Amino acid sequence: MAALLNVPTSAKAGEIIEIKTLISHPMHTGYNRDDNGQPVPRDIIRLFTCRYDGAEVFRMELTQAIASNPFIVFSTIATASGPFLFEWTDDKGQVWRETATITVA
Amino acid sequence: MPETIAVLPSRRTCLAAGAGLLSLAMVRPARATPDAMAEAIRAFTGGDRVTVGRVTLDIPPLVENGNTVPLAVSVESPMTAADHVTAIAVFNEKNPQPNVATGYFGPRSGRAGFATRIRLADTQQVTAVARMSDGTFWSSTADVIVTLAACLEG
Numbered sequence: 661m662a663a664l665l666n667v668p669t670s671a672k673a674g675e676i677i678e679i680k681t682l683i684s685h686p687m688h689t690g691y692n693r694d695d696n697g698q699p700v701p702r703d704i705i706r707l708f709t710c711r712y713d714g715a716e717v718f719r720m721e722l723t724q725a726i727a728s729n730p731f732i733v734f735s736t737i738a739t740a741s742g743p744f745l746f747e748w749t750d751d752k753g754q755v756w757r758e759t760a761t762i763t764v765a
Numbered sequence: 766m767p768e769t770i771a772v773l774p775s776r777r778t779c780l781a782a783g784a785g786l787l788s789l790a791m792v793r794p795a796r797a798t799p800d801a802m803a804e805a806i807r808a809f810t811g812g813d814r815v816t817v818g819r820v821t822l823d824i825p826p827l828v829e830n831g832n833t834v835p836l837a838v839s840v841e842s843p844m845t846a847a848d849h850v851t852a853i854a855v856f857n858e859k860n861p862q863p864n865v866a867t868g869y870f871g872p873r874s875g876r877a878g879f880a881t882r883i884r885l886a887d888t889q890q891v892t893a894v895a896r897m898s899d900g901t902f903w904s905s906t907a908d909v910i911v912t913l914a915a916c917l918e919g
Contacts, residue, residue: 676875689884691861717873725857725865725883727833727915733880737873 665746667760671738679710679718682731683748683756689724705730707749713742738764796886797863802856805863806894809854810902815894820853820905821878822893831885831915836865839878840895840903844870850877852896859889860915884915 666680683705690702702724710718717736730748744760797805806815823837842850849872855865868879877895885891892906 689861712873715873717871718879719869720879720881721867723862723864723866725860725862725885727882727884731880731882733837734868735874735876735878737875739873 663746663748663756663758665758665760667744668738668762670763670765673738673740673764675738676735677738677762678733678735679744680731680733681708681710681746681758682729684729685748685750687724687726687728687730691724703751705748705750707747708732709747710734710736711745711747712736713740738762740764796859796861797857799858799890802858802863802890802892805856806854806892806904809852809856809867809894810896813900813902815902815904817904817906819903820893820895822855822891822905822907823880824891824907824909826908827910828885828912830913831887831911832913833882834885834909834911835880836883836891837878837880838868838893838905839876842877842897844872844875844877846872847898849874849898850895851898853877853879854894854896855883856892856894857885857889858891859887860884861886865891885909885911886914887911 662684664682668677671677685705688700688703692700694700705722708720718734741764746758748756819841821839828834838853840850850870852869854867856863857865865883870877888910890906890908894904896902
């Protein structure tokens, strides 16, 4: 699994910044069958969170209706220089974490 | 006439095709309905009144591939501690289940909205409902025509 992040490296304090995230995940709905006709069990990323400078700034609950390789765009206010922590959790309990750092002037 | 007979599918082929159709029918999940969507919206709002407005739902009116449909939703709000959007939930009528995604916001979000890519199993209505910090609910609905449905393809 790999995640792609698009986070500004610097911003002015108070500026609204846009963050784009993409993670590779099949997002099996549980409604399909594999090539041998066996049902593919449901396995989706069900939760995405973004923490910035220690506080949660955005959270999203996902369902089977989200396309494979979930792409999520959201905004936050640049408040202080510090880390972003992104976290994706799937049905199997697997968690992927990525970080990015912003410098706020 | 032998040529005509030769192109007709054999009994065996017909049976195989029939079996294939049957297994397809069995895989096909139950569909959500407009009632199921209304029920899911009630679960989100707790039965409170939903007013149409303030929410912008940006989704193409006609999509070729239901497996990946761009969706963006945003809400007019000052996003201050006193007046902000706390959550936006997106619902659909005819996917196997009515919920699509729910985003949670706070004053630090700056802007209330998110964008993602979704799957649509059929031509249907998509509704976004926003919950404000004052406890009111606002919504917007869009019609989407889907030519190739999601969920039943690989």
